[in-house]
Amino acid sequence: MKKILVLALSLVLAMLALAGCGGGGDSGSGGGDTIKIGVFEPASGDNGAGGKQETLGIQYANKMCPTVTIGDKEYNVELAIVDNESDNSKAVTAAQNLVSQNVSIVLGSYGSGVSIAAADVFADAGMPAIGVTCTNPQVTADCEQYFRICFLDPFQGTVLANYAWDSGCKKAYCLSKLGDDYSVGLVNYFVEAFKGLGGEVVEEQFPDKNSDFTSYVANAKNKGCDVFFAPVSTEAAALIIDQAEAQDLGMPILAGDTWDSNVITEAAKGKNVDITVTTFYQEGGNPEFDEGIKAWMEEDSTAMTNNGGNTDLAAVTAMGYDAYFVALEAMKAAGSTDPADILAALPALQVSGLVCGDVSFNETGDANKTEAFVKRCNTETGAWEFVKTQSAE
Amino acid sequence: MLQTWLPYILAGIAVGGQYALIAIGYTMVYGILRLINFAHGDVFMWSGLIMVYLITVLPLWVSVILVIIFAIVLGTTIEKVAYRPLRSAPRMSIMISAIGVSYLLQNFALYITGGLTKTYPEIGFLQKTIKIGSATTKMVTVITPVLTIVLVFLLVMLIKHTKIGMAMRAVSRDFETSSLMGIDINRVITVTFVIGCGLAAIGSVLYFSNYTGINPMSGAMPGLKAFVAAVFGGIGSVPGAVVGAFVIGICENLIKGAGWTTFSDAFTFVLLIVILMVKPTGLFGEKNIDKV
Structure with a gap:
């Protein structure tokens, strides 16, 4: 009896394995005029929520513009989406997966750590990659293949420090996650700039998988800080907001682009907290885009779920949308679908008419951006309100 | 002085109470089965x-109530x-099985939730903000230690003064002999899991009311x-x-x-190493008498 069961089970497994191979083979051979764009984003883990929103922008762009004319030939654009699980070790496997799928160019990722981890894989394969919202300078610094369309942390850190200083804060509490390239990096630049202005800082870090932020909030209060700077993942952010309310933090919370998400507005809604962030895009900046993508999310329930259950726009979605068109323009400029040709065409590329402003690259492959949007969370309505645009000077 | 440290001590007592409710599940299962039930943290997460x-x-x-029943059913299953x-198999096999169950539960949760953090529902009276001296905190911080101590007291009474408690003590002393004495081993083990998982479920309500995000790794x-x-x-x-x-x-x-x-996390694990080196049986551990 047992033997029969074992036999049956192994048969089922073998059939599943075969079926898997069959499926893979089909999609590879289908359609001769298809060009693949790799989407290297987290769909799970710490940055899963943000990664999904960024992917959403790319998917919407692909829906709006599913074909591209390179030379005289029209190609269908297909997205190859992989999940890097917000994990630096899994990111490498995910990147290799994209390379072996023969994509022409890669977009992503949300979260700088995974991009830095995957940079070597793209470099070895000669695969051009466009970072969408990874703001750590290291992403493009040592990698010829990595470009990006967003501003950088030295810039963002300075902007945030200026903003804090201008609003009268003298002592800042800075919280980052141990071993997380994004938050550690951004905190460093913030500290540098804030000290430069004459401010004082208290720096602390929390370990991976920590969900108890009670003591951090208490520390900020006890040390007499007057701004709480925590550019951490949205998962941790929701917990911090919760504790800030529970312990009556009594100082504004400041964060970077990651916090521009409806995860934050939902966590802060109805709570006595003051949250300000810097970001890439403000809803209303391009009404046509806003309406279009919202209508799409209304129609497509999966898209709505991936956006966190409502149609509030995140800046990363707009950035994802832009990244897709930058990729298309790069292919047109290269006149080829070969990664090497696209890579050669990228440095000189100039793209205008995008949602979050024009894109051109400097010599390290970073976008020339000089301004960030400052937004503040309205805790009554649970929506972001535009404060001002702030530059680094 | 106390003014400054009060918030940390309160937070520590609260989270300590929540750890205690989970730890009871580990310690009881170990006491009876000599098994470290690695899946226990994931039952908590679920x-x-x-x-x-x-x-x-x-x-x-x-x-x-349904959550507690669910945890009990999951644990006993x-x-x-x-x-x-695997009861008669080498102890290593059953431990590997436990690790397997732990990963199964985590990945199943990953599949269900899509990997995103879910926000724990608001339980009004637990999350109410209160002021104790210089510290502002949630109601749950005060309720947790009280509830934990009450539950532990009841549990100790159960172990000391009831028939099933006596059976549990007997089984933990000597597994084989007690089965020869007519104790229904399977029943004792089931009851152990029922208690352990029930307390873990209560712990989860308290813990997640305080730290409101749940993802598949939250139990780890x-x-x-x-x-x-x-x-x-x-x-x-x-x-x-x-x-x-x-x-x-x-x-x-306090370290934070x-x-x-x-x-802060390093401390916890350094403590584990030190304890294992200096006093392997722990603070209240039973003395290991070698029988020839």
């Missing part, structure tokens, strides 16, 4: 997750499916720390696990308060 789904359709009290068939860290607490107090001993959990919870928060935030 209780939290189920609560998120139940609260959308059911009133609060019904959901809390794990025991029946993954541990019972509290589970690990509760396990350290159980070892610290002497694995197999219920009061030991509770004392250990409070020590770990309070120390962890002293400014060494980076090392």
